[in-house]
Amino acid sequence: MDLDIDALNAQFNENPEGLVHWAxxxxxxxxxxxxxRPFEAVLLxxxxxxxxxxxxxxxxxxxxxxxxxxxxxxxxxxxxLNLHTYHPxxxxxxxxxxxxxxxxxxxxxxxxxxxEVKLEPFERALREIAPQVWFTALRAEDSPxxxxxxxxxxxxxxxxxxxPLLHWSARDMHQYLQQWDLPNNxxxxxxxxxxxxxECGLHLQH
Numbered sequence: 001m002d003l004d005i006d007a008l009n010a011q012f013n014e015n016p017e018g019l020v021h022w023a024x025x026x027x028x029x030x031x032x033x034x035x036x037r038p039f040e041a042v043l044l045x046x047x048x049x050x051x052x053x054x055x056x057x058x059x060x061x062x063x064x065x066x067x068x069x070x071x072x073x074x075x076x077x078x079x080x081l082n083l084h085t086y087h088p089x090x091x092x093x094x095x096x097x098x099x100x101x102x103x104x105x106x107x108x109x110x111x112x113x114x115x116e117v118k119l120e121p122f123e124r125a126l127r128e129i130a131p132q133v134w135f136t137a138l139r140a141e142d143s144p145x146x147x148x149x150x151x152x153x154x155x156x157x158x159x160x161x162x163x164p165l166l167h168w169s170a171r172d173m174h175q176y177l178q179q180w181d182l183p184n185n186x187x188x189x190x191x192x193x194x195x196x197x198x199e200c201g202l203h204l205q206h
Contacts, residue, residue, distance in 0.1 A: 003154070003160075005150070005152055005153065005154065008022075008151075008152045009150045009152050012152065012164075013151060013167065014167065016151075016164035016165055016168065017046060017164070019151055019152070019162060019164045020047055020050055020135070020162070020164050021050060023133050023135070023160070023162045024050055024051050024133075026132075026133065026160075028131075028132035028133045028160070029129070029131045029133065030051070030054055030055075030131060030132070030133035030134070030135065031054065031055045031056070031057050031125075031129060031131040031133070031134055031135065032044065032047050032054050032055070032056050032057070032134075032135040032136075033056075033058070033059075033134065033136055034056055034057070034058055034137065035058065035188075035190065036058065036064070036068050036071050036072040036075065036185060036188070037185065037188045037190070038184060038185060038186050038188060039137070039173040039174075039184065040075070040185070041079075041177060041182040041183060042137065042165060042168075042173050042176045042177060042182070043135060043136075043137040043164065043165055044056065044075065044137075045079060045176075045182055046164065047135050048079050048080075048081065052080065052082075053082050054082060054135075055082050055084050055129060055131075056081045056082055056083045056084065057084050057086065057122075057125050057129070058072065058083060058084070058085045058086065059086050059117075059118050059122050059125070060085050060086065060087055061087075061088065061117035061118055061190075061192070062087065062091060062117065063092060063102065063117065063189070063191045065187045065188060065189055066187075067185055067187035067188075068187065068188050068189075071183065071184075071185035074183060075183060084125065084129070086122070086124060086125045088116050088117045088120065088121055089116075089120070090116070095117075102191045113191075113192070114192040117191070117192065118192050126159075131159065132158075132159065132160060133159075133160045134159055134160065134161050134162065135162050135163075135164070136162070136163050137163075137165055138163050138165075139163075139165055139166055139167075139168060139173075140166050140167055141169065141170065149163065149166060150163075150166070151163050151164060
């Protein structure tokens, strides 16, 4: 796609819904990723209002909280999501039987753990679905790395990455949830990040 990325970011920097509409109007194979963390209902609602059947990809590591699994089911049903769930090739029970509990972030094994439970399933999803447009709910507030990103970017493989909510604050997100009477989930833990402001790796590679 021959796009003027700088012009698009200037045009849609503060217009998330306009950006979603523009990206969908390209009529390219699009996906939306989710991890059912806090405020995930915002992007899922915003995108599925315009394209109800968009494939929603969830890399379920097997290490989510009970509340996150309940939230995932409730939101999937409430928004009638076209949900595609990708799991690691080994179950959590299988991995822990051989290697023990989740390695800490300063453990040399943590990188391979992240690769197994999050990155490999995502790469597999990309191979199977071969999207051209990727909607993601990342926000600048999440980590220092994300603060350097733009709402519209193109990765090395040519995948158009759309982050409509990049510059929204937690307050903006909360107001959207209230406006549309959407649920939220704060009982969330990502074992590949552990620390709140640490990057999980997915958006460093893509």
